[in-house]
Amino acid sequence: MVWLTVVVVVILVVLVAGALFFMLYRRATSRWPHPPYRSPEASPKPDEWGDEGLYIAWIGHSTLLIRMDGVNIITDPVFSERVGVSLPLCTIGPRRHVAPALALAQCPQSMWSFCPTRIWITSITQVSGTSSARRRRW
Numbered sequence: 001m002v003w004l005t006v007v008v009v010v011i012l013v014v015l016v017a018g019a020l021f022f023m024l025y026r027r028a029t030s031r032w033p034h035p036p037y038r039s040p041e042a043s044p045k046p047d048e049w050g051d052e053g054l055y056i057a058w059i060g061h062s063t064l065l066i067r068m069d070g071v072n073i074i075t076d077p078v079f080s081e082r083v084g085v086s087l088p089l090c091t092i093g094p095r096r097h098v099a100p101a102l103a104l105a106q107c108p109q110s111m112w113s114f115c116p117t118r119i120w121i122t123s124i125t126q127v128s129g130t131s132s133a134r135r136r137r138w
Contacts, residue, residue, distance in 0.1 A: 035097050037081075037095075037096070037097065037098075037099065038097070038098055038099070039098070039099050040060065040098055040099055040100070040101040042101065043101045043102060044057030044059075044065065044101060044102060046065060046067065046072070046102075046106075046107070046108055049067050051067075051069065051070035052069060052070070053068075053069070054066070054067070054068050054069075055067040055068075057101070057102075058101065059074075059100050059101050059102050060078070060096065060098055060099070060100040060101055061076075061078040061083060061096060061100075062075070062076045062078065063075065063076055063077055063078050063079075063100065064076075065102065065107065065108075065111075067108075071112065072107075072108040072110060072111035072112065073111060073112050074107065074111050074112070077104075078096075078100075079100050079103070079104045080096075081095060081096050082094065082095050082096065083096070
């Protein structure tokens with residue numbers, strides 16, 4: 001029974017310390033300038049790309065749209081406002097400063113997605129440009 005009390009006390013101490021650290025962090029960073037969320041200066045037009053050759057467009061964050069001999073590949077797709085760990089109430093992570101150059105609906109209908117920069121996502125995914133994405137895990 002003593003071990004249960006110790007576990008509860010340790011959990012409470014960690015929660016209180018985390019809350020205090022978070023409050024101090026928010027207080028320290030609240031005076032930092034935050035750049036406004038803005039639209040991209042240019043937008044790629046994948047419909048105008050040919051089926052032969054290599055075309056690469058930077059969408060934003062770490063997302064690249066690549067067409068190589070008619071095959072569409074998107075790397076590390078990030079179309080949300082924040083990148084990070086998604087919790088039920090919010091997402092913890094850095095905020096995007098510039099909107100994606102293309103919306104997901106404007107991307108080619110059939111493309112392969114490869115996420116090499118995310119350690120927790122180790123799959124190659126086939127993404128449909130529609131709202132219901134098909135995923136295939138390898």
